Amino acid sequence: MEKNMSDILELYREQGVSEALLKDIAAFREKYPVEAAVSERVMRPEIRFYGKEIFEMAATALLQGENILLSGTKATGKNVLAENLAWAFGRPVYNISFNINTDSASLIGTDTFRNNEVCLRRGPVYDCAVYGGFGIFDEINMAKNDAVSVLHAALDYRRMIDVPGYERIVLHDAARFIGTMNYGYAGTKELNEALVSRFMVIDMPPMKEETLLDILTDIFPDAKREGLLQLAGFFMDLQLKASHNEISTKPLDLRGLIGAIRTIRAGLSPAAALRMGMVNKSFDVFERDMIEDILETRIPEGWESSEVFEGVRKI
Template sequence: MRGGAALALDGQAPVEADAEAPFYLPYGNEVAVFEQCHARRLAVLLKGPTGCGKTRFVEYMAWRLGRPLVTIACHDDLTANDLIGRFLIRHDSTVWQDGPLTRAVREGALCYLDEVVEARQDTVVVLHPLADHRRLLPIDKTGETVAAAPGFQLVVSYNPGYQRMLKELKPSTRQRFVALEFDFPELEREAAIIVRESGIDRATAHGLALFGKRLRALDQQGLAEVPSTRLLIAAAQLVAGGIAIAIACQVAIIAPLSDDAALVGAMQDLVAASFP
């Protein structure tokens, strides 16, 4: 569905959607698979490098399905209470306040936990009864067990390349999800995305996409993080605003990627060769 009221797959009344969908350019069967997961109440795990479009995909699917979206950025200090809720003191009494996960469960929203492995393991375990057939959220502090409303779906993402040797999802967690794998777009598709998101001409967008592809080959030479599509778009937006492409590449791509003098020099040489 495109714009207007989008009909939820669970049979509830239509939910008003934005007039324009978040831009997302599919590359395979990920949209159809996600729709079936939503219809069959299956949790979804998105795997892929940083900045390859995972978050935009979730935003697009929430629009397409006509569901509210609750996004949670995971980090080391994220606790179960941060997700579920806590008692707050107001005047001379205490009141319970739902956390974002609990709100999503009650409202039948899509709940997206970005970079879930950044959260502590004792926090991730809270997701288990929601990610399997039970679809329940126990709230120990109130004694309540909340059944997921129709339309609720749990979606998590992580970057397996970045987390290798650092953190990993436990098998007991992974096996509760249907996994969709993402990667950087192929050259022409990435150029089309850059054009759409920045407004620059096709030739310049193609050059930036090719530059990004060449930079990604430097991961074998010590570059910890390769340039994401997000970084290429940022450079393109600067170019669209009148910044010289070499400067745009320096400040939007090279500087965020590394402080190592040798790597920075190699990337600057690549800029000079790519945009003479």
């Protein structure tokens, strides 16, 4: 764990993050060791977050005991940042994705029958509070009223949650909550003022091409830079079109781009891989034709996987 701590802090030291801040994060990790029962929840993120100013804002707020809300459009790295913060602070992660079925019982827990008696089957917010985890509330603006009541209690400055019929939960000193929200998704709603007031809010900026290239190079160090430049350029073209409302954000999918590059490394042609990973996520025929035009401009149809990776056999 100590080696991993040095590794992650070194990554941010390379980005120029404040040395004093990194020392405070290291002290936090030393002060709050992770219990063995939840050590497997301390997970190294697949994607490294790039963004010195954003990381410093988020980390400083967390060190001061605040909860943070990451807002912004799709593919701005909200979940990537949340996972990187949990890893940097060395905390177990509890991911809670909100949908129409998420209620207070799924967050705190529900009654169950065990050893001939009724007891509480604990939910992720309960365990996060007890073990000092970082709870990531994904798509928090989809939370319905029953779930919001739990959020109010979990995020309150008193740091206590009353569970009807059971004991009161006192939040571990290291417990923090990070909310994420996209603008304009179907089923989302405006967050009420009382809930927003419990967060420090960070508006995530759009992805920059150099940032995307750094991410892709981290994940695919064996790839040719020229090939990655074209793939990143395709993503940036889609981001520009989406920002001007010329296309939807459905094909603007970082996970889809990474998945496409994996299939390219396995021998699939770049055009076919990008169609699976990004283009075909738009189900509107007119929009898909527009995206195909962008794809053909960026990625010549004759391109093979060898344009991105050396020594890859063609499928």
